[in-house]
Amino acid sequence: MNSAAFEIVIEDTGERFTCAAGENILKAMERLQRKGIPVGCRGGGCGVCKVKVNSGAYTARKMSREHVSVDEEAGGVGLACRLFPISDLNVEVVGGLRKSVLAERLRH
Numbered sequence: 001m002n003s004a005a006f007e008i009v010i011e012d013t014g015e016r017f018t019c020a021a022g023e024n025i026l027k028a029m030e031r032l033q034r035k036g037i038p039v040g041c042r043g044g045g046c047g048v049c050k051v052k053v054n055s056g057a058y059t060a061r062k063m064s065r066e067h068v069s070v071d072e073e074a075g076g077v078g079l080a081c082r083l084f085p086i087s088d089l090n091v092e093v094v095g096g097l098r099k100s101v102l103a104e105r106l107r108h
Contacts, residue, residue, distance in 0.1 A: 006085040011054060011092045019085050025051065025058075026080035042081045049080040056089035 004021040008028060019028035026042065026049045040046035047067025053076040060073065061082040068077055077094065 006056075007088045008085065009088075009090045011090055019089075021086070022084065024081050025083045025085065025089070025091070029080060040081075044079050044082040047079065050077065050094045051080045051083070051091045052077045052094055053083070054090045054092060056085065057087040058083050058085045058089060060084075 005018045006021070007016055008019050008025060009016050010029075015032065017028055017032055019025055026039065030039065040048035044061065044063040045067075047064060050067065058078075060078050061084070063073070063079045063082045068079060072078075080091075
């Protein structure tokens with residue numbers, strides 16, 4: 001069993017959380033227990049958990065092209081439920097997730 005863990009930073013809010021090797025970013029993000037984080041299908045088909053990786057390395061599983069184009073994916077955009085870190089990552093939230101994350105930030 002691989003016990004490696006990586007730090008994920010949400011650049012929009014400065015929040016940091018740990019993501020275990022082999023775990024997707026969305027699952028780790030859910031442990032923040034923030035109300036309003038849209039989760040959706042958890043399988044790469046709905047597009048609500050869209051993020052842009054600004055630094056770090058990751059692997060990506062198949063995502064719906066309706067929500068993430070080839071060009072977007074090449075530019076670091078992906079669905080958090082389909083991204084698996086292999087190093088520490090800095091991400092920004094986009095799409096429906098962005099509204100929820102930033103709304104929480106404005107309340108504090």
